[in-house]
Amino acid sequence: MNILGIETSCDETSLSLIKDGEKILNQQTSSSLRYHRKYGGVVPEIASRMHLEVIGFLFEVLWKQSGLTPKDINLVAVTTGPGLLGSLLVGVCFAKAISYALDVSLVGVNHLHGHLYAVFLGEERKKIKFPFIGLVVSGGHTCLFYVRDFLEPYLLGSTLDDACGEVLDKVARVLNLGYPGGPIIERLARKGNPKGIHFNPIKTKNPLDFSFSGVKTAVLYYLKQRGYKIDSLSKSIKVPLGLIRDICASFQEVVFDSLIEKSLLACKLKKVDTVVVGGGVAINNRLREKFFISAKKEKIKVYFSPPQLCLDNASMIAGLGYILFKFGKRDSFTLKIHTD
Ligand code: KG4
Ligand code: ZN
Numbered sequence: 001m002n003i004l005g006i007e008t009s010c011d012e013t014s015l016s017l018i019k020d021g022e023k024i025l026n027q028q029t030s031s032s033l034r035y036h037r038k039y040g041g042v043v044p045e046i047a048s049r050m051h052l053e054v055i056g057f058l059f060e061v062l063w064k065q066s067g068l069t070p071k072d073i074n075l076v077a078v079t080t081g082p083g084l085l086g087s088l089l090v091g092v093c094f095a096k097a098i099s100y101a102l103d104v105s106l107v108g109v110n111h112l113h114g115h116l117y118a119v120f121l122g123e124e125r126k127k128i129k130f131p132f133i134g135l136v137v138s139g140g141h142t143c144l145f146y147v148r149d150f151l152e153p154y155l156l157g158s159t160l161d162d163a164c165g166e167v168l169d170k171v172a173r174v175l176n177l178g179y180p181g182g183p184i185i186e187r188l189a190r191k192g193n194p195k196g197i198h199f200n201p202i203k204t205k206n207p208l209d210f211s212f213s214g215v216k217t218a219v220l221y222y223l224k225q226r227g228y229k230i231d232s233l234s235k236s237i238k239v240p241l242g243l244i245r246d247i248c249a250s251f252q253e254v255v256f257d258s259l260i261e262k263s264l265l266a267c268k269l270k271k272v273d274t275v276v277v278g279g280g281v282a283i284n285n286r287l288r289e290k291f292f293i294s295a296k297k298e299k300i301k302v303y304f305s306p307p308q309l310c311l312d313n314a315s316m317i318a319g320l321g322y323i324l325f326k327f328g329k330r331d332s333f334t335l336k337i338h339t340d
Helices: 033-039 044-066 085-102 111-121 164-174 181-189 213-225 241-270 285-297 314-326
Strands: 002-007 012-019 023-031 075-081 105-110 132-137 142-147 154-158 274-278 301-304
Touching: 002 085, 002 314, 012 044, 012 314, 023 044, 023 314, 033 044, 044 085, 075 085, 075 111, 075 314, 085 105, 105 111, 105 314, 111 132, 111 142, 111 274, 111 314, 132 241, 142 241, 154 241, 164 181, 164 213, 164 241, 181 241, 181 285, 213 241, 241 274, 241 285, 274 285, 285 301
Parallel strands: 002 075, 075 105, 132 274, 274 301
Antiparallel strands: 002 012, 012 023, 132 142, 142 154
């Protein structure tokens, strides 16, 4: 069975062809990231316009490179949310048109569940046992799920303020490091001291919720107290490289400690021994290394999404669409989008 996946929830336009929910035949992704860079974050209007501009072209490239034709599609799977309203609309309208024109079934897919399914497109998929705790760490979300099956993952906790990737992006912006901040902070943190500066760990009423804005403010105060002037876009801030490295390492450490601690606590509370991690921040090697060490101590197994499928992509949507279709899910042309 060949599934066409469509993902346009944020700034990546991605189309993918998957065979039987497992084998990626071809994937085409175009990101509008470079147009958002100077604003320090995704501009929704620019993102939706760029989806419109490239989606038809990517569709053509997909057939050229896969050697298949649209007639070979048996199912269309599309992200319905959460995400940006205008961006989601482009993908869902495109999916409805293809499904109508080819007379094939349509299945709507939750983007966050898709990030978890990305782990099942990796080599370790056969080892993962249900139920598991799913951690989604991306630019827009930080969520913990209890996953008995992919039909109805149960939300255990999420961020009360900034998402994990978002807070990395914001701190990078304060330090005038560039966008997106996650990979830049990871690189600088490698030569910094993770215990160099003490930023307070984050407490929440529900222990499975997250809160990151306090650490972001702590970084700001740390800089202000040392006389660094922070303007709205921090264009003029000049912090010595050694201090930047220590700030990045210490800040990243406290954020990742929170992700790991809460995931392992969720395992304990739900009596499961497996964690599955997906989303853009899951690329981070320091997070992976720390997670494996802490989980091993608790006899918990951790599986990460393959690095090339951590960022937004249509393969995870096509793959999960296939699973939902097998469970009997079908959507009509009244399929709606949801922004959260
Ligand atoms: O999953 P994703 O593509 O977007 C959403 O669905 O929101 O994730 C994008 C996020 C950005 O915030 C970016 O800073 C972060 O992933 N990211 C990283 C790394 N690479 C990307 N965070 C930490 N370390 C990285 N190496
Ligand atoms: Zn995402």
